Amino acid sequence: MTNKAMTNDHMLIGIVIVAAGRGERAGSAEEGPKQYRPIGGRPVLSHTLKQFVTWPRSGPIVVVIHPEDRSLYDDATSGLHDPQRIIVTFGGATRQQSVLAGLQALSGTSATHVMIHDAARPFIDHWVLDRVATMLDSGAPAVLPVIPVTDTLKRGGNDGLVQETVSRTGLYAAQTPQSFRLSDILDAHAKAAASGRHDFTDDASIAEWAGLPVTLAEGSVDNIKLTVKRDMAMADEKLSRFVVPDVRTGNGYDVHQLEPGDGVTLCGVFIPHHLKLSGHSDADVALHALTDALLATCGAGDIGDHFPPTDMQWRGAASTIFLEHAAKLVRDRGGVITNADVSLIAEAPKIAPHRDQMRKNLADTLGITIDCCSVKATTNEKMGFVGRNEGIAAIATATVVYRRSVE
Template identity: 50%
Template sequence: MPSPDRESDVVALVVAAGRGLRSGQPVPKQYAQLAGTTVLRRTLQALSATGRFSRIAVVIHPDDRLVYEEAASGLPGMTPPVEGGPTRQDSVRLGLEALASDPPGLVFIHDAARPLVSAALVARILNAAGPSHGVVPALPVSETLKRVHSNTIAEDVAREGIWAVQTPQAFPFGAILEAHREAQAFGRSNLTDDAAVADLAGLPTHVVAGDRLNIKLTTPADFRMAELLLERLMETRIGHGYDVHAFAVGSAVTLCGISISHEAKLHGHSDADVGLHALTDAVLGAVAEGDIGDHFPPSDPRWKDAPSAQFLAFAVERVRSRGARLVNLDLTIVCEAPKIAPHRAAMRQRVAEIAGLCTDRVSVKATTSERLGFTGRREGIAAFATATVQVPAGEPPEVPA
């Protein structure tokens, strides 16, 4: 078995095949939105950001392949997903079997429903790992414990020595794979975590301090708690965008993806949608990702007559790929003609569709320049835009045991 000492031998296996029936969400909880991003994507981003894993594998439900592909899109180090089984234990075993053709030295097994896992916790587990034992994070129970029957207290339960175990749980790969195979062979298929599987096989498991922020999303209250935590861990940034295009011979202009009849068109290498160009620059600016020309240079023939919706969609995806959240878009169009007011509702709706926002988070306004300057002389149209984005402020503070 390879030594687990090198970080390149460490793989994360994320279990995401469950249905999450207690979460109160309209979809399986790992695909529910958490502060504008799916739970699974947040979990994968958190693990990837630690820099500790050579690969990340995910076990999914057979019905979830399309939503999984969207959740994992663009993330580094992802391996093809593995279809899970009827129980968590079955899903972990199937995930381990899929890794067996290129076995790592160490595997971290993590629940998809714990999206607030920190780099410090991963490092603490890795530092305690070894070739002959597993490692789990855990928290001592501090509340008074009671055994309850029919809503009536039946007896006290001593809390001394009682710990609440979390994930990720790390094990030498070969040992935990054999432990899962043995459990299946003996018909033990309902063990609640991998430490129990290891114990059944005689593989010792060490405990390190867990993190109280590493909550598991199970109920609607857990989702609300996670939302509150993420709000505290986000910082607000504002990006500004400006664009201008001159009129040319034509019969319509495209503004915010809407074609508007006019005595001229706007001149540009793409569709010259001055509104979407300004919005694109505002979104890119909020996350310091350059400007529209950096990503879609006018010298590239691929963008000739291209619809500008793809530019804004790209900028929004750059925001989401960083675990950030687009909150609001505000656009001001400056022109004498055409009249914008009759088209504002359609423009707002189209921008909202492209950006994945509700229309009440998109503002489109118009003004004239009182016949001053190039817009006043009806030589072209200008647009100013701002984008408000919430960005992770960095590694969340730990609240260890």
């Protein structure tokens, strides 16, 4: 753990992010839980978690998820810094049970204090976190970020008529992260569970029930909780205004020797020939070059890092597997593949009769239209190893557009 996370007699602030809900009000079940739906090109949880991962004072982070959502969580959080700081645990049937599970997981770390935050509040900022932390520094056992209620409040009756106007003086809307001394809130949650109390609406109310004084801190009007489908749409629109295109071009080069055989595979097309390409897989030099080009756009190494030739499971494997893997890595990082271009350098066999099928194979594998795929071929004018029919080379270029927030 970094020293900057430690202040005030070794006070260490751990984080519990509650992400085990199902989010029924935010859309159809087919869309999945709201914390994994995209806003601004990334899942809600990714935005939320990033704010805590990058906050200088955050210590260990516990994310509480639904037992069925592990793959969704892994996809949503790929690429985040310091993954070793993040502990994943499973929640219960209610938010209260999920928070208790998160606190119990955090109690196994060196954290002395905890911030409990809703995954569906992706617009939390470091200024709010700093204000809450300052109050913890001063010795407050519980801190609640709030914003004053500004709307006029009415109490209605069963008859649909207004019974009275409620004074908004001293009324606040509660936000998260709600923050506490870890031992205090863990004890309060455990006592509430043991007593059969499962009706608390937030962690501050459990602290109040347990007799802990709760200090109010200034929250933020931007720190909204995404609840219904319209909230998701507004959040996506807000983030999209602060996204600039990030166009990246990757290049790949590969070469394979020719040896006696019955044909070569290029761009997924087998072409009968009196020679074949030598390689651990099917030796599709074109797809190998294009795989490297895609990996280059997101700094993911090269084909050998992901599919080492020393691994026997790839012996004779179709190179479309490699290209599909690279395309998925690009998409997982928010990239959109817009163009793929392959140039083959060979004296033989003839490529032109197979070009359209090659382009179709690229389009199908990458999930783009055929007009975004190009395959070309040229000879080496009898010069060098290509000119002597000793091998075939390929040069590939991939263009990918990523979304990048302006921060």
